[in-house]
Amino acid sequence: MNADHSEFVEGPDGWIPVALSVDLPEAGVMRAVIAGAQPLDLVVWRSRSGQVSAFDNRCPHRGMRLSFGFVRGERLSCIYHGWQYGEDGGCRHIPAHPDMTPPTSICANTYACQDHDGVVWVSKGADNSDDLPNFGGQGLRSLSVERGETVLRKLLAETHLPVSLTSDMQMAEAAIATQTRTSLVLEARSDAKNLRLMVHFQKITPDRTMLHVQTSPELPAELRISLSRWAERFRWSAENLGTMINSWDATSQETHP
Amino acid sequence: MGLQLYDYVLSGSAYKARLFMALLGLDYQSVSIDFHPGGEHKKSDFLQINPAGTLPVLVDGDLTLCDTQAILAYLAHKFDTTNQWYPTNDPVATGRILQWLAFAGRLTDTAGAARLHDMLGRSLDIDAARKGAHKALRELEAHLTEQGFRGHAFLIGSKPTIADIACFPYTALAPDGGIEHDDYPAIRKWLIAIRRLPGFIEMPGIHRLHDMRDEDGG
Ligand SMILES: N[C@@H](CCC(=O)N[C@@H](CS)C(=O)NCC(=O)O)C(=O)O
Ligand code: FES
Numbered sequence: 001m002n003a004d005h006s007e008f009v010e011g012p013d014g015w016i017p018v019a020l021s022v023d024l025p026e027a028g029v030m031r032a033v034i035a036g037a038q039p040l041d042l043v044v045w046r047s048r049s050g051q052v053s054a055f056d057n058r059c060p061h062r063g064m065r066l067s068f069g070f071v072r073g074e075r076l077s078c079i080y081h082g083w084q085y086g087e088d089g090g091c092r093h094i095p096a097h098p099d100m101t102p103p104t105s106i107c108a109n110t111y112a113c114q115d116h117d118g119v120v121w122v123s124k125g126a127d128n129s130d131d132l133p134n135f136g137g138q139g140l141r142s143l144s145v146e147r148g149e150t151v152l153r154k155l156l157a158e159t160h161l162p163v164s165l166t167s168d169m170q171m172a173e174a175a176i177a178t179q180t181r182t183s184l185v186l187e188a189r190s191d192a193k194n195l196r197l198m199v200h201f202q203k204i205t206p207d208r209t210m211l212h213v214q215t216s217p218e219l220p221a222e223l224r225i226s227l228s229r230w231a232e233r234f235r236w237s238a239e240n241l242g243t244m245i246n247s248w249d250a251t252s253q254e255t256h257p
Numbered sequence: 258m259g260l261q262l263y264d265y266v267l268s269g270s271a272y273k274a275r276l277f278m279a280l281l282g283l284d285y286q287s288v289s290i291d292f293h294p295g296g297e298h299k300k301s302d303f304l305q306i307n308p309a310g311t312l313p314v315l316v317d318g319d320l321t322l323c324d325t326q327a328i329l330a331y332l333a334h335k336f337d338t339t340n341q342w343y344p345t346n347d348p349v350a351t352g353r354i355l356q357w358l359a360f361a362g363r364l365t366d367t368a369g370a371a372r373l374h375d376m377l378g379r380s381l382d383i384d385a386a387r388k389g390a391h392k393a394l395r396e397l398e399a400h401l402t403e404q405g406f407r408g409h410a411f412l413i414g415s416k417p418t419i420a421d422i423a424c425f426p427y428t429a430l431a432p433d434g435g436i437e438h439d440d441y442p443a444i445r446k447w448l449i450a451i452r453r454l455p456g457f458i459e460m461p462g463i464h465r466l467h468d469m470r471d472e473d474g475g
Contacts, residue, residue, distance in 0.1 A: 019442065020442070023442035023443075023445070023446070025446070025449075030442075031437070031439050032439070033439065070466075070467040072467065077467070141402050141442070141443070143440070144440040221408075225403050225406050228399065228406070229399075232399055
């Protein structure tokens with residue numbers, strides 16, 4: 001756990017996954033929180049033409065959360081007084097002064113943002129998409145877990161995955177194929193070929209993590225449903241780890257006083 | 258005499274009835290009850306109409322209905338000629354719809370309660386309300402995720418039913434009670450699908466999709 005926390009001293013570096021691409025459709029707006037010495041509260045949005053952008057979640061006008069806003073074409077519009085911002089963060093339009101060109105000093109604080117390999121990534125500094133992984137996965141789902149990333153990586157190393165198309169009872173041992181700073185790839189032998197599961201970690205707090213899960217492409221719906229239920233079970237066991245041990249201790253004390 | 262709805266503009270439950278009547282294209286007479294600050298729904302005149310002292314209440318001739326989910330079922334049965342919103346000829350769909358109507362009650366008691374606390378200062382156990390709301394939203398998220406894999410945008414299938422109407426308002430309004438949508442991407446997509454329905458109406462806190470109109474260029 002200590003190693004987990006030490007990563008927060010400097011704040012997040014490099015690319016951080018914040019969503020599966022399929023969960024941020026055109027004209028979609030969402031909020032993303034990233035843990036750090038100074039935690040980031042961001043608005044992440046996709047323009048009509050498909051461009052993704054990330055800003056501090058504070059409107060430069062009066063501080064309203066921009067994640068309550070909405071997309072108009074290639075601009076993000078604040079819900080409060082309708083100020084509109086372009087993908088570079090610059091204010092483009094102020095409804096109360098429709099004929100004025102907003103001064104360039106009015107600008108949302110921006111972050112690097114990339115839609116890459118089915119995942120939306122955000123970075124404070126690095127702008128080089130060469131650093132991003134290429135797993136070729138298909139989005140399964142994102143889910144939050146009340147556990148730190150280090151614990152989750154350990155538990156994933158011991159997991160079994162459903163691999164059969166006919167029943168979610170057929171489970172196979174999964175092995176870690178790859179681990180990177182942001183991601184972990186699990187592999188299990190399935191009926192036909194190897195099943196791969198890509199898990200990307202977004203630290204929300206030291207004890208809270210968003211998992212963005214992708215699978216091998218083109219799995220049938222039944223198997224995707226089984227894998228989604230596996231994710232629910234995985235979360236349950238991760239979150240009830242302590243409770244299970246504690247209640248087991250309590251029970252054994254009762255039966256063996 | 259036509260339909261009468263005892264109504265309050267900020268009530269998510271009353272909005273279920275208003276939204277459904279709008280989607281069905283029904284006219285009704287709205288009788289506004291001063292829920293806050295007046296507390297008119299707990300006074301004797303209103304208790305004559307609904308002894309439980311809750312909103313909304315639907316009156317249709319001799320019939321008075323005091324439960325929101327019952328109101329939706331009644332309106333669908335009587336006025337939906339397409340049989341889309343409550344397909345009672347299909348036992349599986351009926352069972353599933355009733356299950357989600359009951360689930361909607363859990364949303365009212367958790368996310369709805371948290372909103373009453375944060376917006377109107379109602380005294381209640383706010384941590385328990387938010388915890389219960391997140392538990393319910395996780396269940397909703399898991400179901401909608403699976404529906405997505407089946408190619409279904411709504412709770413029961415590819416078309417909306419009264420189950421979607423019953424679960425929509427307190428899910429959409431959850432942030433008013435400090436319950437964010439951040440963790441629930443499938444729910445976010447479903448909320449947009451409902452807001453896209455022809456005939457959709459707003460309430461304070463639930464807006465039309467602005468991105469449907471790009472009139473000022475962009
Ligand atoms: N079981 C009722 C609950 C409806 C409900 O809770 N309505 C709220 C207004 S949104 C209410 O009247 N609450 C009474 C109160 O809290 O004083 C139903 O579904 O009709
Ligand atoms: S706070 Fe955003 S436009 Fe005023």
